[in-house]
Structures are given as structure tokens and as C-alpha cells.
Amino acid sequence: MMWFNVAMIVVSVLFVITVLLQQRGAGLSGAFGGNGSGAYHTKRGLERMIFIAAIVLSVLFIGGAFIRLLL
Numbered sequence: 001m002m003w004f005n006v007a008m009i010v011v012s013v014l015f016v017i018t019v020l021l022q023q024r025g026a027g028l029s030g031a032f033g034g035n036g037s038g039a040y041h042t043k044r045g046l047e048r049m050i051f052i053a054a055i056v057l058s059v060l061f062i063g064g065a066f067i068r069l070l071l
Contacts, residue, residue, distance in 0.1 A: 004067075011060050022051065
């Protein structure tokens with residue numbers, strides 16, 4: 001089971017990196033005086049790939065956590 005622990009660590013580090021690489025102004029910054037333009041913005045290219053990677057890594061991490069809980 002050592003490989004499972006290492007895989008979970010790798011997935012969690014990659015997930016943190018993908019979340020940190022995403023655009024910064026997408027959260028609640030507009031509510032607190034940030035530079036929120038309010039315009040519709042579609043994700044394209046690398047931004048979209050990072051977004052999808054973050055979703056996939058989060059699902060892998062949560063699924064791995066449930067598997068680890070059952071073992």
C-alpha cells in the first residue's frame with residue numbers, strides 16, 4: 001500500500017499546482033473592490049486544460065480518499 005500513499009501525495013501536489021495556476025480574479029474579489037469586469041469570459045487553450053486537469057485531479061483525490069477510508 002506504499003504506492004497508494006505515494007500516488008495520493010503526487011495527486012494532491014499536482015492538484016494544488018493546478019489550482020494555483022488558475023486565473024486569480026475569478027473569486028470573490030469583485031465583491032470586495034477587486035477588478036471584476038463582469039464580462040463573460042470563456043476558457044480557451046491552456047487555461048481550459050488547466051481547469052479540466054484541476055477537476056480530474058480533484059475527483060481522483062476524493063476517490064482515492066474514499067478508497068483509503070475503506071481499506
